[in-house]
Amino acid sequence: MDDARGLELRDVSVRAGSAQILDRVSVRFEPGKMNVVLGPNGAGKTTMLRIATGLAHPSSGEVLYDGESVASLAPEPLARRRAVLSQHVELAFSLAVADVVLMGRYPHYGRVPRARDREIVESALSLVGMADKREQAYPTLSGGEQQKVHLARVLAQIWRDERDPDAEHAAHRYLFLDEPISGLDVHYQLHILQVVRGLLAPDITVVAVLHDLNVAFEYGDRFVLLERGRVAADESDSRSVSASVLERVFRVRAKRLESAESSGEFWRFEL
Numbered sequence: 001m002d003d004a005r006g007l008e009l010r011d012v013s014v015r016a017g018s019a020q021i022l023d024r025v026s027v028r029f030e031p032g033k034m035n036v037v038l039g040p041n042g043a044g045k046t047t048m049l050r051i052a053t054g055l056a057h058p059s060s061g062e063v064l065y066d067g068e069s070v071a072s073l074a075p076e077p078l079a080r081r082r083a084v085l086s087q088h089v090e091l092a093f094s095l096a097v098a099d100v101v102l103m104g105r106y107p108h109y110g111r112v113p114r115a116r117d118r119e120i121v122e123s124a125l126s127l128v129g130m131a132d133k134r135e136q137a138y139p140t141l142s143g144g145e146q147q148k149v150h151l152a153r154v155l156a157q158i159w160r161d162e163r164d165p166d167a168e169h170a171a172h173r174y175l176f177l178d179e180p181i182s183g184l185d186v187h188y189q190l191h192i193l194q195v196v197r198g199l200l201a202p203d204i205t206v207v208a209v210l211h212d213l214n215v216a217f218e219y220g221d222r223f224v225l226l227e228r229g230r231v232a233a234d235e236s237d238s239r240s241v242s243a244s245v246l247e248r249v250f251r252v253r254a255k256r257l258e259s260a261e262s263s264g265e266f267w268r269f270e271l
Contacts, residue, residue, distance in 0.1 A: 005066055006031045007052060007174060007205050012061035014047055014229075021047045022058070023229045029222075031172065032202045036220035037209045040250055043226040045209045049178050052207060053084050066172050079107035082174035083154035087182050089146075091138060098134040100149050101125060104156035120159045124152040128195055144188030147180060151192055155199070175199070177208035181215070193219045213250075214266045217241070225249050238265075 007029040014022040022044045029035040029052075039045050050056040052063055054070040063070040065081065073081075083104065091100065098121055105117040125131045128148045133141065138149065158173040177196065181189040189212075196206060197219060210216040216223070217238040225233040225241070227249045235241050246254040252269045 005172065007207065008064040008067075009048070009052060010062050010064060012048075012051055012058045012063065014044075014051065014056075015059045021229055022051070024061070025226075025229070025231055026061075027224050027231055027234055029205055029207050029224075031205045032200050033206070033221035034197060034200065034219055035205070035207045035222050035224070036216045037207065037224050037226065038213065038216055038249075039226035039232075042228075043249075044229040045226055046178060048226065049084070049176055049207065049209055053082055053174075053176050054078055055084070065174065076107050079157065081158065081171050082176065083157040084176045084178065085147075085151055085154045085180045087179045089150050094137050094139050096134070097130060097136050097138055097141070097149050098122075098125065100138050101152045101156050104153040104159075107157065108161075116161065120156050120161065121152075124156040124159065125149075127155065128152045129191070144184045147184060147188060147192065151180070151195065158204075160203070173204045175204060175206045177206070177210075179209050179211050182211050189215065213246070213269070217265075217267070 009025050009027050012022055012025045013020070025048065037045050037048065047056070051058050054063065054073065057071065065073070070078065101121045101124055102113060102117065105113055105120065109117055122131065125134055128151050130145065130148050130152060133145065138146065141149065154175065158175060160173065175196070181192055193215070200206065208220070210220070220238065222237065223233070223235045223241055224231060225245060232249050233241060233245045243254040243256060246252070246267070250269070252271060255268045256265055257268055258265050
């Protein structure tokens with residue numbers, strides 16, 4: 001794989017007044033994998049994601065998409081390459097579900113959506129299991145259903161449209177998840193993460209900030225742990241994450257346990 005492919009933060013620092021939010025963070029997120037960012041409150045996770053998406057700018061350092069500086073990308077081309085699913089999204093109007101998802105296509109058309117844009121909306125709704133709710137008013141949905149709609153919206157935003165001769169087929173795509181399952185019932189948590197894992201491919205990089213450590217280790221492929229704005233660990237698999245690092249970063253006692261039922265593992269945490 002070309003070393004330039006994927007997302008790289010290179011010596012990124014962020015200051016807010018006298019506070020150092022990120023301190024010389026260098027990390028590369030790999031294509032085709034679920035890259036998970038972990039850390040306690042105040043570690044700098046959301047700031048790191050905002051810098052990585054180009055929604056905020058570092059005090060120093062740079063962010064590269066496939067070797068190209070994010071700072072050099074115009075807003076519309078950037079919006080066609082990367083999308084962000086946040087924990088909470090407020091909508092001021094009572095739109096139908098399909099119209100909420102259509103918002104993800106705004107960077108791809110002018111004043112009026114094309115038939116192909118609406119086809120992509122339908123495909124995204126089907127992918128997240130919400131096609132039968134396309135005409136329902138968004139505010140009447142449950143919290144878990146609303147988050148599935150927003151997942152469809154961000155997928156529609158970076159949907160690879162092979163029918164469009166003007167599409168940037170060579171461009172890599174980036175999907176960012178900022179604690180997208182916090183506060184959701186376990187069914188919606190697992191469904192959203194399973195849909196995202198099903199998207200993994202060599203031309204897409206997924207970066208997810210997750211709160212539940214055991215869920216993160218089950219669904220993630222590689223892990224970056226932040227502590228006070230610095231990288232405390234950067235591991236290529238869950239087995240490489242040590243108890244000592246977890247204990248120091250999260251200020252808990254951590255013990256790795258084996259699960260006979262799933263032939264896997266999980267962590268037990270205590271104060």
